[in-house]
Amino acid sequence: MTDPRLINQSPAWQALLKHRQALADTTLAQLFEQHAQRGQQFKACAAGLYLDYSKNLLTGETLDLLGELANHAQLADAIEELFSGAAVNNTEHRPALHTALRNPAPGDGEQSPAVTQMRSRMNTFADKLRQGRECGASGKVIRDVINLGIGGSDLGPRMIVAAFPELQAEGLRSHFAANVDSDVLKGILSQCHPETTLFLISSKSFSTLETLSNAGLARQWLCDAGFDAAQIACHFTAMTSQIEKARSWGIKAERIFPIDEGVGGRFSLWSSIGLPIAIALGSEAFSQLLDGAGAMDQHFRSADFSDNLPVLHGLLSIWSINFNDHHSRAVLPYIHRLGELPNYLQQLTMESLGKRVTKTGQPCTYATGPVIWGSEGTNGQHSCHQLLLQGIGAVPVDFIATTKSHCQTLQHQYLLANCFAQSRALMLGKSYTQALEETRASGLNEDAAAQLAMHKAIPGNRVSNTLLLDEFTPRTLGALLAFYEHSVYVQSVIWQINAFDQWAVELGKTMSTSLFEALQQAPHDVALDSSSQALIDHVQKGPHPSCKD
Ligand code: F6P
Numbered sequence: 001m002t003d004p005r006l007i008n009q010s011p012a013w014q015a016l017l018k019h020r021q022a023l024a025d026t027t028l029a030q031l032f033e034q035h036a037q038r039g040q041q042f043k044a045c046a047a048g049l050y051l052d053y054s055k056n057l058l059t060g061e062t063l064d065l066l067g068e069l070a071n072h073a074q075l076a077d078a079i080e081e082l083f084s085g086a087a088v089n090n091t092e093h094r095p096a097l098h099t100a101l102r103n104p105a106p107g108d109g110e111q112s113p114a115v116t117q118m119r120s121r122m123n124t125f126a127d128k129l130r131q132g133r134e135c136g137a138s139g140k141v142i143r144d145v146i147n148l149g150i151g152g153s154d155l156g157p158r159m160i161v162a163a164f165p166e167l168q169a170e171g172l173r174s175h176f177a178a179n180v181d182s183d184v185l186k187g188i189l190s191q192c193h194p195e196t197t198l199f200l201i202s203s204k205s206f207s208t209l210e211t212l213s214n215a216g217l218a219r220q221w222l223c224d225a226g227f228d229a230a231q232i233a234c235h236f237t238a239m240t241s242q243i244e245k246a247r248s249w250g251i252k253a254e255r256i257f258p259i260d261e262g263v264g265g266r267f268s269l270w271s272s273i274g275l276p277i278a279i280a281l282g283s284e285a286f287s288q289l290l291d292g293a294g295a296m297d298q299h300f301r302s303a304d305f306s307d308n309l310p311v312l313h314g315l316l317s318i319w320s321i322n323f324n325d326h327h328s329r330a331v332l333p334y335i336h337r338l339g340e341l342p343n344y345l346q347q348l349t350m351e352s353l354g355k356r357v358t359k360t361g362q363p364c365t366y367a368t369g370p371v372i373w374g375s376e377g378t379n380g381q382h383s384c385h386q387l388l389l390q391g392i393g394a395v396p397v398d399f400i401a402t403t404k405s406h407c408q409t410l411q412h413q414y415l416l417a418n419c420f421a422q423s424r425a426l427m428l429g430k431s432y433t434q435a436l437e438e439t440r441a442s443g444l445n446e447d448a449a450a451q452l453a454m455h456k457a458i459p460g461n462r463v464s465n466t467l468l469l470d471e472f473t474p475r476t477l478g479a480l481l482a483f484y485e486h487s488v489y490v491q492s493v494i495w496q497i498n499a500f501d502q503w504a505v506e507l508g509k510t511m512s513t514s515l516f517e518a519l520q521q522a523p524h525d526v527a528l529d530s531s532s533q534a535l536i537d538h539v540q541k542g543p544h545p546s547c548k549d
Pocket of ligand 1: 502
């Protein structure tokens with residue numbers, strides 16, 4: 001029997017199902033025709049962000065019902081729990097402390113002395129590097145900083161550093177190596193010199209295979225250059241919550257920047273994991289990023305749900321997934337500088353919301369986390385937008401652009417024109433009649449015109465949000481990232497799931513140990529399935545003659 005406490009048994013959920021049926025024959029185009037000011041009505045602004053959500057298939061009643069759903073899920077209390085440090089991560093019995101790391105907005109309390117102190121250490125170290133005052137073992141100034149980390153210890157800093165190349169200090173380069181594939185680090189090292197390179201081991205757990213493997217390769221590189229242990233230590237820094245592990249690896253105590261256990265990996269760019277940001281962009285830019293996130297926190301915590309950007313975005317995602325059967329979302333930044341954003345949001349959303357039981361362990365009898373993917377505009381228009389426009393099954397889109405030009409003015413206008421045109425094309429499409437007029441006008445005979453018109457017709461009625469950043473600065477980027485973090489939290493609260501654990505990731509890690517042992521022909525206690533065994537046999541024997549051309 002279905003558990004009556006599940007959210008889909010609530011009156012609000014049932015009312016939304018009925019409401020969706022009532023909208024079954026309504027199109028987005030009709031909604032815009034019926035209400036000339038729709039674009040003005042369904043928008044909200046905060047912390048330097050403008051959200052237009054009018055191109056969702058919804059009415060005022062939809063929003064009221066989604067608000068009732070949020071109330072049923074006690075979203076307001078859940079938001080307070082997050083900010084007050086309650087143990088919202090119940091399977092690991094800890095809070096989610098990322099908001100405590102941001103710069104509080106005016107009137108929003110004080111930052112803890114521990115955070116202030118850690119930030120000041122980070123800034124001092126970052127400024128020294130930027131000013132060319134940090135030297136390696138031989139006394140030469142550090143010129144290359146290589147972050148060794150993966151997942152949350154890579155994606156956020158990598159994306160933010162790439163977003164502001166003009167802030168990089170002259171003569172200091174930043175690099176990121178995540179993959180265990182040694183070609184990545186090898187490629188970076190080929191551009192660097194051992195005497196002038198600093199490695200940042202970025203790992204909350206200080207036990208992640210990829211990161212420790214790369215750290216080992218880095219140490220070997222220095223060793224091959226003739227460095228002894230004391231000299232090698234001058235070229236490493238660590239950001240971790242496992243101080244002892246870092247020390248026994250060989251990191252000097254004063255080079256360890258701690259992270260609180262309560263800060264989740266994918267929410268950790270605001271912590272010492274953000275050190276590569278402070279180094280690459282400067283402590284002032286890092287502080288602005290934290291200001292922007294703090295401004296979004298204040299908005300999320302205090303604004304009415306009807307004007308609250310993360311709440312609206314989260315509820316619209318629920319509306320898309322659970323009531324409109326849209327199980328993926330494309331994120332399309334029309335800002336080249338944000339080319340890495342979809343990757344970052346993939347981890348944030350899919351690791352947080354890819355869950356199938358509620359916080360109390362009941363199987364969810366409704367869909368949860370969406371597949372997130374995307375690419376920068378306008379590039380995507382020449383690759384994946386064909387499917388968005390004409391593929392079977394709609395994919396909701398988040399378009400992201402800037403109001404004030406972030407690049408050359410004319411090119412910014414091209415970007416905006418294309419961005420707005422894509423959301424309009426998704427909404428309006430092209431009817432068969434319109435397409436037929438075109439094909440007839442091109443002089444085709446009636447049969448050929450009718451057939452080609454079938455290919456040229458575009459269904460339309462496909463939904464999107466458009467987010468405009470007032471201008472492209474570390475501050476607005478901080479607000480944008482906090483916006484997405486909170487939207488994820490809202491969705492988790494409605495679905496009654498824990499957004500802050502990731503148990504499934506462990507299974508792959510454990511299994512890879514047995515497979516590694518099998519590949520190494522070492523004894524292993526797990527009986528492998530015949531596919532895994534055949535793959536290993538194939539690798540060990542080398543390509544089979546019958547597989548060769
Ligand atoms: O992918 C699992 C995960 O635990 C992420 O949550 C985390 O961001 C990443 O691995 C890296 O973990 P760590 O910082 O402990 O090396």
